[in-house]
Amino acid sequence: MAGRRVTINDVASLAGVSIATASKALNGRQDVRASTRERVLAAAAELSFQPNALARGLLSGQTRTVGLLTSDSVGRFGIPVLLGAEDAFGAGEMAVMLCDARGDAIREQHHLRALLSRRVDGIIVVGESTNPRPSVSKDVPVPVVYAYGPSDDPEDVSFVPDDVGGAAMAVEHLLALGRRRIAHVTGPRHYKAARDRAEGLRIALEAAGCEQAGETMWGSWSQRWGRHAAEMLLMAEPGVDAVFCGSDQVAAGFVEAARERGRSVPGDIAVIGYDNWEVLSTETRPALTTVDMNLELLGRTAAQHLFAAMDGRATPGVHRMPCHLVIRDSTAAA
Amino acid sequence: MAGRRVTINDVASLAGVSIATASKALNGRQDVRASTRERVLAAAAELSFQPNALARGLLSGQTRTVGLLTSDSVGRFGIPVLLGAEDAFGAGEMAVMLCDARGDAIREQHHLRALLSRRVDGIIVVGESTNPRPSVSKDVPVPVVYAYGPSDDPEDVSFVPDDVGGAAMAVEHLLALGRRRIAHVTGPRHYKAARDRAEGLRIALEAAGCEQAGETMWGSWSQRWGRHAAEMLLMAEPGVDAVFCGSDQVAAGFVEAARERGRSVPGDIAVIGYDNWEVLSTETRPALTTVDMNLELLGRTAAQHLFAAMDGRATPGVHRMPCHLVIRDSTAAA
DNA sequence: TACGTTTCCGAAAACCTTTTAGTTCTCGGG
DNA sequence: CCCGAGAACTAAAAGGTTTTCGGAAACGTA
Numbered sequence: 138m139a140g141r142r143v144t145i146n147d148v149a150s151l152a153g154v155s156i157a158t159a160s161k162a163l164n165g166r167q168d169v170r171a172s173t174r175e176r177v178l179a180a181a182a183e184l185s186f187q188p189n190a191l192a193r194g195l196l197s198g199q200t201r202t203v204g205l206l207t208s209d210s211v212g213r214f215g216i217p218v219l220l221g222a223e224d225a226f227g228a229g230e231m232a233v234m235l236c237d238a239r240g241d242a243i244r245e246q247h248h249l250r251a252l253l254s255r256r257v258d259g260i261i262v263v264g265e266s267t268n269p270r271p272s273v274s275k276d277v278p279v280p281v282v283y284a285y286g287p288s289d290d291p292e293d294v295s296f297v298p299d300d301v302g303g304a305a306m307a308v309e310h311l312l313a314l315g316r317r318r319i320a321h322v323t324g325p326r327h328y329k330a331a332r333d334r335a336e337g338l339r340i341a342l343e344a345a346g347c348e349q350a351g352e353t354m355w356g357s358w359s360q361r362w363g364r365h366a367a368e369m370l371l372m373a374e375p376g377v378d379a380v381f382c383g384s385d386q387v388a389a390g391f392v393e394a395a396r397e398r399g400r401s402v403p404g405d406i407a408v409i410g411y412d413n414w415e416v417l418s419t420e421t422r423p424a425l426t427t428v429d430m431n432l433e434l435l436g437r438t439a440a441q442h443l444f445a446a447m448d449g450r451a452t453p454g455v456h457r458m459p460c461h462l463v464i465r466d467s468t469a470a471a
Numbered sequence: 472m473a474g475r476r477v478t479i480n481d482v483a484s485l486a487g488v489s490i491a492t493a494s495k496a497l498n499g500r501q502d503v504r505a506s507t508r509e510r511v512l513a514a515a516a517e518l519s520f521q522p523n524a525l526a527r528g529l530l531s532g533q534t535r536t537v538g539l540l541t542s543d544s545v546g547r548f549g550i551p552v553l554l555g556a557e558d559a560f561g562a563g564e565m566a567v568m569l570c571d572a573r574g575d576a577i578r579e580q581h582h583l584r585a586l587l588s589r590r591v592d593g594i595i596v597v598g599e600s601t602n603p604r605p606s607v608s609k610d611v612p613v614p615v616v617y618a619y620g621p622s623d624d625p626e627d628v629s630f631v632p633d634d635v636g637g638a639a640m641a642v643e644h645l646l647a648l649g650r651r652r653i654a655h656v657t658g659p660r661h662y663k664a665a666r667d668r669a670e671g672l673r674i675a676l677e678a679a680g681c682e683q684a685g686e687t688m689w690g691s692w693s694q695r696w697g698r699h700a701a702e703m704l705l706m707a708e709p710g711v712d713a714v715f716c717g718s719d720q721v722a723a724g725f726v727e728a729a730r731e732r733g734r735s736v737p738g739d740i741a742v743i744g745y746d747n748w749e750v751l752s753t754e755t756r757p758a759l760t761t762v763d764m765n766l767e768l769l770g771r772t773a774a775q776h777l778f779a780a781m782d783g784r785a786t787p788g789v790h791r792m793p794c795h796l797v798i799r800d801s802t803a804a805a
Numbered sequence: 806t807a808c809g810t811t812t813c814c815g816a817a818a819a820c821c822t823t824t825t826a827g828t829t830c831t832c833g834g835g
Numbered sequence: 836c837c838c839g840a841g842a843a844c845t846a847a848a849a850g851g852t853t854t855t856c857g858g859a860a861a862c863g864t865a
Contacts, residue, residue: 142532142590142612144821155845160823170843190589191529192821195850200525202568202589216550223571227578232585234536235569237557244561251566255524255536278476360754386754393756416750420694420720422727478851489815494853502813526851529820 143184151180163188194256202232203443204252206273208240208286209265213414214432218263218284221436225444240265249273259443261436262288267297267330280446284439285432287455294446295455296439298430300330303460304337307381307409307428310462312341314470316379316407318350322366322391323383324358331355331383334411338381350377358383363390371398378406379468385410385417388425392467407468423466430460477518485514497522528590536566537777538586542574542620543599547748548766552597552618555770559778574599583607593777595770596622601631601664614780618773619766621789628780629789630773632764634664637794638671641715641743641762644796646675648804650713650741652684656700656725657717658692665689668717668745684711692717697724705732712740713802719744719751722759726801741802757800764794 149159154173161169162177163186169177180186194200205222207215223233234257236248252260259279264270264286272290274281280294287295311319321338324331335353342349351374356362363382367390370377382388388410392402400406402423410418413429435458442452483493488511495503496511497520503511514520528534539556541549557567568591570582586594593613598604598620606624608615614628621629645653655672658665669687676683685708690696697716701724704711716722722744726736734740736757744752747763769792776786 142821145823146821156822157824157845157847158843161844164823166823168843173843187584187588189529189821191525191534192850193823195523195525195529195821195852196823198850205569219569220571223569227571227582230585232589233569235539235553235557235567237554237561248561250521251564254521255566386750389754414750416720416748420723476851479853480851490852491815491817491854492813495814498853500854504813507813523851526820527853529822529851530853532820 142189143186145186145188147184148177148180148186151184152177198256200256200258201230202234202255202257203440204234204236204248204257204260205263206236206238206245206248206252206260207263207265208238208245208270209263213412214265214285215263217432218261218436218439221433221438222261222284222440224433225437225440242271245273249277253277253279259447261439261443262286263436266328267300267333268328280443280451282439282443282446284436291455292453294442294452296435296442296458297455298432298435299457299459300333300430301337301340302457303411303428303430303462304334304381305341306337306460306462307411307426308338308341309345310426310464310468311379311381311407311409312345312347314379314407314468317347318374318377319347319379319381320350320370320374320377321353321381321383322363322370322387323353323355324362324387326355328358334381334383350374356387358386360386360390360393363387363392364394365390367391367394367398371395371400379408380406381409383411385412385414385425385427388427388467389417389421392421392423392425403467403469409468413463418463418465421467423469426465426468427463428460429463431458434458476523477520479520479522481518482511482514482520485518486511532590534590534592535564536568536589536591537774538568538570538582538591538594539597540570540572540579540582540586540594541597541599542572542579542604543597547746548599548619549597551766552595552770552773555767555772556595556618556774558767559771559774576605579607583611587611587613593781595773595777596620600662601634601667602662614777614785616773616777616780618770625789626787628776628786630769630776630792631789632766632769633791633793634667634764635671635674636791637745637762637764637796638668638715639675640671640794640796641745641760642672642675643679644760644798644802645713645715645741645743646679646681648713648741648802651681652708652711653681653713653715654684654704654708654711655687655715655717656697656704656721657687657689658696658721660689662692665717668715672715684708690721692720694720694724694727697721697726698728699724701725701728701732705729705734713742714740715743717745719746719748719759719761722761722801723751723755726755726757726759737801737803743802747797752797752799755801757803760799760802761797762794763797765792768792 149156159177162174238245260281262283269289270286272288274293283295287297354366410425410427413427418425418427479490483490493511496508572579594615596617603623604620606622608627617629621631688700744759744761747761752759752761
């Protein structure tokens with residue numbers, strides 16, 4: 138909390154050289170005698186000199202800073218993506234500016250302007266769901282990469298989890314366990330995530346020549362709905378031997394209600410969730426088998442491709458990132 | 472993704488004035504004729520001019536940017552604080568640079584240097600627990616405010632939840648319901664949060680002239696421990712009529728195990744959690760009465776006090792922010 | 806007309822660093 | 836001793852904005 142910031146000028150004076158030489162010495166450039174370099178470095182250390190990134194950025198046009206614009210309230214899905222991105226960037230010397238638009242388009246524009254006036258080198262937009270969202274790339278003179286929620290412009294660079302594949306993987310696991318009467322309880326139909334997962338289920342069942350047990354039950358992403366659905370389903374389709382749930386919350390509710398109704402999990406009914414939200418999936422009893430969307434990897438990948446785009450090597454299109462299955466007790470072999 | 476950035480020079484030329492006049496017009500300064508100002512504004516709008524924050528910051532020494540340094544992996548507690556801070560800043564024109572040190576002191580130093588070289592105007596440090604953490608303020612030429620985890624230097628500005636008060640509030644609620652045999656199940660003893668909450672319990676009981684039922688049960692912050700503790704406690708102290716749990720996870724486990732052992736909640740045993748982690752507290756059955764630490768408010772307050780400190784009005788000391796009780800079904804009246 | 810006052814505008818400095826294009830130094834060879 | 840080449844160094848410009856200060860224009864008064 139003190140005095141004037143120390144500049145390269147101070148370092149140069151202390152070392153008894155010009156600022157040009159000091160700059161070269163500090164940046165490891167040629168054309169400076171070893172002994173001189175040493176003197177400059179010593180002076181810089183003594184004054185604990187920190188080059189002013191603003192001045193440097195003004196000159197080079199590169200701030201080594203990227204913006205991260207989230208539309209949800211950095212919720213369940215934004216966090217891991219953010220962490221992955223921060224991770225990828227942090228490895229170099231990048232800094233991340235975080236903006237949360239709270240789902241408000243006006244605020245988003247505002248944040249976008251703020252980021253641009255600070256001359257970020259690129260922007261990652263994190264969606265609140267996997268539903269496509271309006272592109273911002275046209276208004277923006279730097280590369281943009283979309284993570285989790287893709288842009289509605291196919292020319293943009295987007296990374297989304299492969300929900301169809303993830304769901305198919307889950308159902309194939311159930312089939313491999315010998316389950317044949319498989320039901321599906323999931324979230325609201327207007328979520329692309331819910332529709333994609335239902336589609337994955339359909340594909341896997343069809344490939345196995347198997348019928349779905351009952352209709353897909355659309356509801357909400359809540360534990361409450363999982364419980365409610367369990368009650369209805371066990372009444373309507375008593376022969377069900379497996380349930381693929383659209384989220385861990387739904388699955389947790391389902392498991393609880395099923396057990397209360399005297400059905401053992403996984404004995405009578407195997408249950409699979411989605412998200413691998415560990416506070417739920419590892420703490421329910423039995424612990425949930427679930428699909429992990431590798432969100433942190435997704436974030437890291439998005440960041441790496443933002444780097445590439447900043448480097449002129451853009452990779453347009455919607456890239457689907459594979460999910461993986463985390464097998465726990467709720468689908469243990471009989 | 473196009474051409475050279477437009478500068479104030481372009482605006483000035485288009486408006487047919489000097490850059491000095493353009494600057495004054497754009498910044499609402501005096502000494503510029505109304506008609507001229509209009510011309511400049513029109514030119515700026517036409518070119519969609521964005522002033523270069525780097526140049527501005529270089530000159531003014533103010534970047535209108537703050538750093539947010541978290542030590543945990545932006546975990547359970549960092550998020551709300553971050554949101555609150557972003558909220559407080561976003562109202563003005565502040566931007567937030569996010570750095571996650573992953574609990575590593577080296578990385579923290581690294582991030583700190585990165586923030587300082589970018590000339591942030593201030594820094595918020597978010598702790599991973601309420602245990603005091605090493606101060607960084609000496610090495611830093613800008614104001615620092617600590618949120619959630621206080622600095623170990625009492626001259627620094629820290630904001631922490633008032634866990635003692637929160638716990639007392641919870642216990643008073645139990646007492647008001649007529650419960651007298653109150654037990655305590657909590658997390659590891661090396662967490663100050665756990666110790667503070669136990670202390671709040673002691674104070675409230677003492678004020679009511681009431682004995683604690685059994686010893687405080689130290690364990691971990693997990694649902695598993697809650698279940699385990701419930702089994703032990705119901706065996707050892709069958710007369711218990713209320714349990715104050717050190718976290719919602721512990722409480723959720725406790726409730727589950729108690730119900731399985733045939734004790735009704737809240738009929739036989741009232742249960743209170745801590746944290747108001749909504750995914751747990753609203754979804755367990757019965758829904759948990761719990762202590763909410765107002766973390767988002769805490770973050771916002773920290774941000775506001777950082778503003779004050781940047782303005783030369785620092786407020787040294789460890790400020791304890793009040794918690795509030797969220798009453799749900801797990802302590803409903805008999 | 807001369808002069809003083811306002812009002813408005815523009816030239817230039819300042820912020821800090823990097824890079825370019827010299828300039829000086831050193832030293833070996835003639 | 837001088838020259839030339841290469842190494843080591845420096846002055847200055849550039850990057851975009853704000854601010855200060857001086858100057859010009861416009862206008863009113865004597």
